[in-house]
Amino acid sequence: MPSSEQLRELLDPATTVLMTVECQQGVVGTESALPELAKEARASGALANVARLVSAAHHSGVQVLHAVAERRPDGRGANHNARLFRAAERLPVQQLSGTTAVRIAPPVEVADEDLVVRRLHGLSPIAGTDVDPLLRNLGCRSLLVTGVSANVAIPNAVFDAVNLGYTAVVPTDAIAGVPADYTPVVVRNTLALVATITTTNDVLGAWKRPGRAG
Structure with missing residues (x-):
């Protein structure tokens, strides 16, 4: 892991964007389409840590971007070319545009200044969406990736960020996947090879203003 000074430089609020991935009610909420994942996101503290990071970003001047996965009621434009997509079509809770399921979960x-980017297709919160041009217009150099899942969307986001020239930063206690023991495996064997690995507390420390207590 980087030193506190290295992390402070890497996560300069002027050039950092915090992205939450699929932290929506239909995924990590109490009425989730994926109850096992929702339970793990909450029991592990990952969702609470995402909330802590978002709050700190709001107070530190770091731009927050929420990446939301949804679909039209008629399914138009959605993928059908993988088992995951076909299974999602049969779930009792659908991530339909305009419904409670696609609202960010408590x-x-x-905040008013946050960006919300919604996608109707694919696996990645970045590829094929407005995220990349928005990040470039914001002057982003480091992308802090949080949310779910460590199985699919988080690795996708990290790989896409790195391929596009951003430095990906992953606080490991602010992501979740299933089963619970899979997340540390994918962090150690995959994400650590391409992203800067850190923790929520270390990120909060990097954003703490000099001389500021608490």
Whole structure:
């Protein structure tokens, strides 16, 4: 892991964006389409840590971007070319545009200045969406990736960020996947090879203003 000084430089609020991935009610909320994942996101403290990071970003001047996965009621434009997509079509809770399922889940708060990017297709919160041009217009150099899942969307986001020239930063206690013991495996054997690995507390420390207590 980087030193506190290295992390402070890497996560300069002027050039850092915090992205939450699929932290929506239909995924990590109490009425999730994926109850096992929702339970793990909450029991592990990952969702609470995402909320802590979002709150700190709001207070530190770090741009927050929420990446949301959804689909039209008629399914138009959605993928059908993988088992995951076909299984999602049969779930009792659908991530339909305009419904409660695609709202950001508590305790994560959305501020007026946050960006919300919604996608109707694919696996990645970055590829094929407006995220990359928005990041470039914001002057982003480091992308802090949080949310779910460590199985699919988080690795996708990290790989896409690195391929596009951003430095990906992953606080390992602010992501979740299933089963619970899979997340540390994918962090150690995959994400650590391409991203800067850190923790929520270390990120909060990097954003703490000099001389500021608490």
